[in-house]
Amino acid sequence: MFLRCATVFLFALPSLEGLSTSNFPSTGRRDFLGFSTFSAAAVVCAPPSIAAAPEKNADAKLLISTAAELKAALADPSKLEDQIFADGDGTKPPTWDRPFPSQVPRVSLQSLQKYAHDVVSDDFGGDGVFPAEDFLAVASEYAEHAGAARDLYKLSKLGRVGENGSEEVARDYAKRCIGELQLASPLLAAMAASIQ
Numbered sequence: 001m002f003l004r005c006a007t008v009f010l011f012a013l014p015s016l017e018g019l020s021t022s023n024f025p026s027t028g029r030r031d032f033l034g035f036s037t038f039s040a041a042a043v044v045c046a047p048p049s050i051a052a053a054p055e056k057n058a059d060a061k062l063l064i065s066t067a068a069e070l071k072a073a074l075a076d077p078s079k080l081e082d083q084i085f086a087d088g089d090g091t092k093p094p095t096w097d098r099p100f101p102s103q104v105p106r107v108s109l110q111s112l113q114k115y116a117h118d119v120v121s122d123d124f125g126g127d128g129v130f131p132a133e134d135f136l137a138v139a140s141e142y143a144e145h146a147g148a149a150r151d152l153y154k155l156s157k158l159g160r161v162g163e164n165g166s167e168e169v170a171r172d173y174a175k176r177c178i179g180e181l182q183l184a185s186p187l188l189a190a191m192a193a194s195i196q
Contacts (some may be wrong), residue, residue, distance in 0.1 A: 027067040059108040060115065060195055066193040068183045069101040077105035077178050084156055098153055100181055104188070109139035115195040130190045138187050145184035152177035 071081055083099040116132040128140070152173050159170035 004055055008126050010083065030178070057112070057115075057126055059111050062108055063112060064192045065103050066101045066104050067185075067188040070181065070188055072101045074181060074185055075176075077182065080181075081174050081178050084153060087157065098150075100149070100153075100168055101151060103143070106139065106143050108141075109191065110136065112191070112195050113139075116191075117194055119190065119193045121190075121193060132194060135191060135194060138191055142187040142191065145180045145187065149177050149180035149184060152180060 012074055080099060086098075087097075113135045116135040118132050119130045121130070122128050156170050156173035156177060159173045160167065170195055
């Protein structure tokens with residue numbers, strides 16, 4: 001891109017030699033060509049709009065893939081709950097490897113807001129409409145649920161430890177973690193659908 005801009009600008013420089021503010025009233029052919037060449041260089045050097053292709057954006061790919069991974073992980077909630085509960089059950093130390101995808105960063109979601117458009121689907125609940133102007137509000141709500149799920153996952157590992165730790169406490173945290181993931185998944189799916 002820079003090379004193309006530099007080349008066009010270099011071709012424009014010789015035709016701008018005599019161009020100054022005192023020459024603007026002149027309607028000579030050289031002044032007009034010099035000015036139009038300089039204007040063309042500015043247009044060619046303008047960066048292309050990123051909003052034209054969100055599918056090439058790394059943040060968009062992350063959002064779409066994370067939504068699909070979370071939906072797949074929640075296909076069988078009881079199995080996911082058992083995976084969360086079983087890790088660190090005393091037979092071996094906890095691995096801390098979550099069986100569900102990591103949270104999409106808030107900065108990534110903020111950068112994707114400009115791509116959002118209205119989406120209608122039965123998956124969203126309510127009236128089935130996801131308006132584009134709600135993207136950041138939904139992103140904030142998603143961040144709350146995904147963060148709570150992450151924290152509850154960690155607590156399910158620590159729920160067996162200490163004076164008040166027990167299998168019941170660990171199981172309760174695992175169930176609550178699944179509940180938060182089930183609340184986060186449709187929000188993430190709606191945001192992914194709105195940028196596609």
